[in-house]
Amino acid sequence: MNVQTRLLLTGTAAMVLLLGSPATPVTASAPPDPAAIAAVVESGLGPARLPGVAVALVEDGRVLHTAGYGHDANGEPVTGRTPMRIASLSKSFTALAVMQLAEAGELGLDDPVVRHLPEFAMADPRADRITVRQLLDHSSGMSDTAYPEAALAQPGSLRQAVADLRDAGLAADPGRRHDYHNPNYWVAARLVEVVSGRPFAEHLAQRVFTPLRMASTVTVDNWQDPVPGLVDGHNRFLGLTRPRAEPDRFVAGSAGIATTADDLARWLALHTRDTESTVLSREGLRELRRPSAPDGHYALGWDNPDPVDGPRQITHNGSSFTSTATMVLLPDSGYGIALMSNSRMPLEADVEGIMDGLIALTRGTPATGAPAPxxxxxxxxxxxxxxxxxxxxxxxxxxxxxxxxxxxxxxxxxxxxxxxxxxxxxxxxxxxxxxxxxxxxxxxxxxxxxxxxxxxxxxxxxxxxxxxxxxxxxxxxxxxxxxxxxxxxxxxxxxxxxxx
Structure with a gap:
C-alpha cells in the first residue's frame, strides 16, 4: 500500500471521527506495439485522470519505444523529448556515482562515511559508524522522526545540507533498520563532490549523462531552479486538475534530476543490457540492485518489492509536489519501463494502472483496462x-x-x-x-x-x-x-x- 493510499484511508477515517492468487508468468511472443502502448496510456488520461504522461520501454538494452501523451501545464503536447522531474528516481543515479568511485578504489562501500567526508558530523556519536552503503540503502539510522527535514528551512547547497545535520540525532543504530530519508542521499552526493573533487552536478554530467548520451538530462539543487524546457506540473482540487508551481525544496542528490523519456530509455538500457558499460562494470550494476537493507528489499537506489500477481520487479518510485515518476526492471524478461506524469494526485492509482497495463503487455497478456478514477x-x-x-x-x-x-x-x-x-x-x-x-x-x-x-x-x-x-x-x-x-x-x- 503506497503512502497516498494510506493517506486516503486515514483521511476518510478522520472525516468519520470529525463527525487472489499469483498469476502465472507469460512470455511475450513479440514486443508490445506502439498502438497497444498508446491504448494503455491514453486510458489513464483525461479531465478526471492524468494531464500528461511520457513512457519509455526497453528490452535487453534495446530501446523499443519512447513517446509522450496528453499535454503539459501550458497546453503543449507531451512528447518523448518533454523534460519532466523524476524526483526520487534520482537516487539510482547518485548511487551509481558513488559506485563509480568505489570501483575506482577511491572509497569502499563499507567504509565509514567520516573517513572520506570528515565534515559529516551529527549530535549522536553513533553517526561515526555510518557506512557509505548504509547511506545508500537508508539504514544509516537517520530518519524523518529524528530530523524532519521537510519542515525545516531548506539548505542552499550540499555543503550546507551536511553542516545542518550537526544538531540532528539518529533514530536507530546504523545498520539496524531501513528508514527512507532523503538526507542520506544529500550526504552521499556531498561525498561524491569531496572525493571526486568536482561539483556533484558536474560529476553526473561528465561521468554519467554524457557517456550515456543523455543530452537533455540535468540535476538541480532545488525544484525551483530553472531547467530549459521544464514546465511545472499539476495538482487536483475539488476534482479539477490545475497547474501548480513547485515550492522551495532542496533535492540535490535525492530528487533533483529532470529528464526526458528518450533519455530515461538510455538509463533503462544500461540496466537491462547486463554487460560491461562505459560508466560501470557489470558487477557494479548488479551490486546497485542487490538488496542490502535490513528490510530485505531496498538496494542502492533501487527497491525489490515482493511480487504481487506479477513478475519479479526491481523498481523505484518518485514524486515531486506536482509530478510523479516510476521505473521498473523485469529481470526475468529483460524489459525495462519508465513512466513520468506531470501531476501529483491524492492517489497514484492512475500511474500504477498504466504501469500494470504496460507490464501486462510485455508478458503477452491484455491490459485489464483503466482503474477507477x-x-x-x-x-x-x-x-x-x-x-x-x-x-x-x-x-x-x-x-x-x-x-x-x-x-x-x-x-x-x-x-x-x-x-x-x-x-x-x-x-x-x-x-x-x-x-x-x-x-x-x-x-x-x-x-x-x-x-x-x-x-x-x-x-x-x-x-x-x-x-x-x-x-x-x-x-x-x-x-x-x-x-x-x-x-x-x-x-x-x-x-x-x-x-x-
Whole structure:
C-alpha cells in the first residue's frame, strides 16, 4: 500500500471521527506495439485522470519505444523529448556515482562515511559508524522522526545540507533498520563532490549523462531552479486538475534530476543490457540492485518489492509536489519501463494502472483496462463528508439565539460540556500532519505537502474545524446577550432640611 493510499484511508477515517492468487508468468511472443502502448496510456488520461504522461520501454538494452501523451501545464503536447522531474528516481543515479568511485578504489562501500567526508558530523556519536552503503540503502539510522527535514528551512547547497545535520540525532543504530530519508542521499552526493573533487552536478554530467548520451538530462539543487524546457506540473482540487508551481525544496542528490523519456530509455538500457558499460562494470550494476537493507528489499537506489500477481520487479518510485515518476526492471524478461506524469494526485492509482497495463503487455497478456478514477473519488468522498457537516453547523449557528434561550436556565457547566465537542476539530486540524505521519511510518508530512498532494482533504478538514469554531462563537455570543444587565441603584439622598 503506497503512502497516498494510506493517506486516503486515514483521511476518510478522520472525516468519520470529525463527525487472489499469483498469476502465472507469460512470455511475450513479440514486443508490445506502439498502438497497444498508446491504448494503455491514453486510458489513464483525461479531465478526471492524468494531464500528461511520457513512457519509455526497453528490452535487453534495446530501446523499443519512447513517446509522450496528453499535454503539459501550458497546453503543449507531451512528447518523448518533454523534460519532466523524476524526483526520487534520482537516487539510482547518485548511487551509481558513488559506485563509480568505489570501483575506482577511491572509497569502499563499507567504509565509514567520516573517513572520506570528515565534515559529516551529527549530535549522536553513533553517526561515526555510518557506512557509505548504509547511506545508500537508508539504514544509516537517520530518519524523518529524528530530523524532519521537510519542515525545516531548506539548505542552499550540499555543503550546507551536511553542516545542518550537526544538531540532528539518529533514530536507530546504523545498520539496524531501513528508514527512507532523503538526507542520506544529500550526504552521499556531498561525498561524491569531496572525493571526486568536482561539483556533484558536474560529476553526473561528465561521468554519467554524457557517456550515456543523455543530452537533455540535468540535476538541480532545488525544484525551483530553472531547467530549459521544464514546465511545472499539476495538482487536483475539488476534482479539477490545475497547474501548480513547485515550492522551495532542496533535492540535490535525492530528487533533483529532470529528464526526458528518450533519455530515461538510455538509463533503462544500461540496466537491462547486463554487460560491461562505459560508466560501470557489470558487477557494479548488479551490486546497485542487490538488496542490502535490513528490510530485505531496498538496494542502492533501487527497491525489490515482493511480487504481487506479477513478475519479479526491481523498481523505484518518485514524486515531486506536482509530478510523479516510476521505473521498473523485469529481470526475468529483460524489459525495462519508465513512466513520468506531470501531476501529483491524492492517489497514484492512475500511474500504477498504466504501469500494470504496460507490464501486462510485455508478458503477452491484455491490459485489464483503466482503474477507477480514485483521485476523483477521493475528492468526492471528502466533499461528501465535509459539505453536509459544514451546512448543518451553519444552520445551527443561525439558530443560536433560540438555542441560547433554551439553555439560559441550565447549569453553566452542562452548557460548557455541550459546546466543547465543537472545538475538537480545531486541534485535529492543527495536528493533521502529525496524525498522518502515523500512517506513513514516520515519513515527514507538512501542511505544504498536503496542500499539493490532497488539497481537497486539507480544505475539507479546515472547513469542518472553522465551522465548529463559528458555531461555538455564535452560541456563546447568544448566551451572553441573554444575561440580564444589572443597572446600579443610585445612592439615597438625605431628606431636605436635615443635618448631614
Amino acid at each position: 480514485l483521485a476523483l473519488i477521493a475528492d468526492l468522498t471528502v466533499l461528501a463528508a465535509a459539505v453536509p457537516i459544514a451546512t448543518a453547523v451553519g444552520l445551527k449557528a443561525r439558530r443560536a439565539r433560540a438555542w441560547a434561550r433554551r439553555r439560559s436556565t441550565a447549569a453553566p457547566w452542562t452548557t460548557a460540556l455541550r459546546l466543547l465537542p465543537y472545538l475538537l476539530p480545531l486541534p485535529v486540524f492543527a495536528a493533521l500532519p502529525r496524525i498522518l505521519e502515523l500512517v506513513t511510518g514516520g515519513r515527514g508530512v507538512t501542511f505544504l505537502l498536503l496542500s499539493h498532494i490532497w488539497p481537497t482533504f486539507l480544505a475539507a478538514v479546515g472547513v469542518i474545524a472553522a465551522s465548529g469554531v463559528l458555531l461555538l462563537t455564535a452560541r456563546v455570543r447568544a448566551l451572553l446577550r441573554l444575561r440580564p444587565v444589572r443597572v446600579p441603584r443610585p445612592e439615597s439622598a438625605d431628606p431636605p432640611g436635615t443635618d448631614g
